Amino acid sequence: MLTGYVAAVVSPFVDGKIDLVAFEKYVDHIISSGISGIAVCGSTGESLSLSMYEKIELIRRAAEVNAGRVQLIGGVVNSTTDDCLLLIRQTEKYVDYFLCVCPFYVKPSQQQIYNHFKILSEATSRKIILYNNPCRVGVNMEFDLFRRLCDIENVVALKECALDLSRFTLWRSGMREDFSFMAGNDDVACGALAMGAQGVISVSANVAPNLCVRLYNAFLQRNFSEFELIRDSLAQLHELMFTEPNPAPAKYALSRQGLVRNELRAPLSPIGDPLQKRIDGLMAKLMVI
Numbered sequence: 001m002l003t004g005y006v007a008a009v010v011s012p013f014v015d016g017k018i019d020l021v022a023f024e025k026y027v028d029h030i031i032s033s034g035i036s037g038i039a040v041c042g043s044t045g046e047s048l049s050l051s052m053y054e055k056i057e058l059i060r061r062a063a064e065v066n067a068g069r070v071q072l073i074g075g076v077v078n079s080t081t082d083d084c085l086l087l088i089r090q091t092e093k094y095v096d097y098f099l100c101v102c103p104f105y106v107k108p109s110q111q112q113i114y115n116h117f118k119i120l121s122e123a124t125s126r127k128i129i130l131y132n133n134p135c136r137v138g139v140n141m142e143f144d145l146f147r148r149l150c151d152i153e154n155v156v157a158l159k160e161c162a163l164d165l166s167r168f169t170l171w172r173s174g175m176r177e178d179f180s181f182m183a184g185n186d187d188v189a190c191g192a193l194a195m196g197a198q199g200v201i202s203v204s205a206n207v208a209p210n211l212c213v214r215l216y217n218a219f220l221q222r223n224f225s226e227f228e229l230i231r232d233s234l235a236q237l238h239e240l241m242f243t244e245p246n247p248a249p250a251k252y253a254l255s256r257q258g259l260v261r262n263e264l265r266a267p268l269s270p271i272g273d274p275l276q277k278r279i280d281g282l283m284a285k286l287m288v289i
Contacts (some may be wrong), residue, residue, distance in 0.1 A: 002071060002097065002129070002157045002180040003198045004036030005212040007205040008044040010247045011058060012260035017056050019261065020061055026259040027065045033209035036199060038062065041101055043136065044203050044247045047077040056090045073129065073201075076100040081116050088124050091130045099129045099159060099201075101195035104137035121152045128154050133161040133184065146171060150179065159184045159201050160192075168195035168222035174186030186238040190231050193219050203241050204234060207253040208288045232287060240279050244271045253279050256289050 007030050014017040030038060039054045040062045041047045050058070053063050056063050059074045064139055074095040078084045080103070100120055102113050121128050130149060134140035140162060149155050159186035160167055180263055182199050183192035189200040193216075205212040218226040241249045248264055248271045255262035256279070262270050273280075283289035 001180045001198070002037065002182060005199060005205050005209070005216050006037040006039055006071070006073065006182070007035050007202050007209060008039045008042050008203055009062075009206060010251055010254065010260060011041070011045040011047075011054075012051060012251075013263040013265065014261055015263075016265075017057065018050075020057070022260050022284055023058065024061055024065050027062050029259060030206065030209055031066055034213045035070060035205060035209050036051050037073055037096075038066070039073040039075055040202055042073075042075035042077060042099055042201075042207075043101075043133070044250065045075060046247065046265055046268065047075050049268075052083070052086060052090075055087055058095050059091045066148065070173075071096045073097045073099050076120070077104075079103045079105055084116075084120055085123050088120060090127075092124050095126055095155070097127045097129050098124065099131050101131040101133060102105075102137045102139055103140060107138045108124045110142055113139065113141065114145055114148055117149055117155070118152060121154050123150055124154070126154065127156045128152070129157040129159055129182070130155060131159045131161075131184070133159075135161065143171065150175065156180065157182055160197075161185055163188070165191050165195045168192050168197045172196050186241065187235075189238075190215075190227075203250055204237050205248055207241070207257075207283070208237060208249050208286055211286065213287070236282055237286065240275065240282060243275055243278075249279060250274065251275060253283060256280065256283060280283065 011021040064280035072095050074091050076084045077099050132141040159182045180198045182201050183189045183197045186204045215230040252271050254260045
């Protein structure tokens, strides 16, 4: 069962190419922090700017570095079913889960979304995490669709980015006990945990993984004084990580930690000086730089 904090990792670049040396060092650093898992080639990994070959190579390298230490999730962020199938077939042997987003831009119907996920689930023995992110893809998974999808045996989790936190409570009713609800937005993660989420797939966990792990453990242990202290410390980090388009702030912060270069693929670009100064100040305060 997927639980805890999962880091949605970035894809490092150097002079326009994937920096595999930096990627391996960075992934090992994140895994060693005590995180529950890593998600590779998702939105934070600039998946849309990666070629199929680059995605396969990043997932393969992540598996080598991980060596079974934490849960490894492969992002399946494509708008066509055939492209998703190709990536799944090429990387199935490396991952524990596939994180599959609703097809974007084309605005499929609820039935078409169901057909898409059913085809993907039948193509692999790996576990499937449904990824509902209506702000990015243009469609929102509805309850009836969700319950139909959960009848598929290897659909085992939901990454929820809709802003309706009641889903973490209401949608759990009658679900099998091993199904995981994962928050997909750092800024509402604490609320999502209180409403029934089992964990978080996080951008902030790239920058302050130890704090995120401590936050989650404090919640499980009902150590609310510790939980509130860390929650308030991380609140500004969550805000800054999305002040400019993700993952530009995270890449800047990771560059300050000496883990990756501050390089993105167009149309994304590095963050401006004012945000850099705010991130520098907060990282010093949090003692993560």
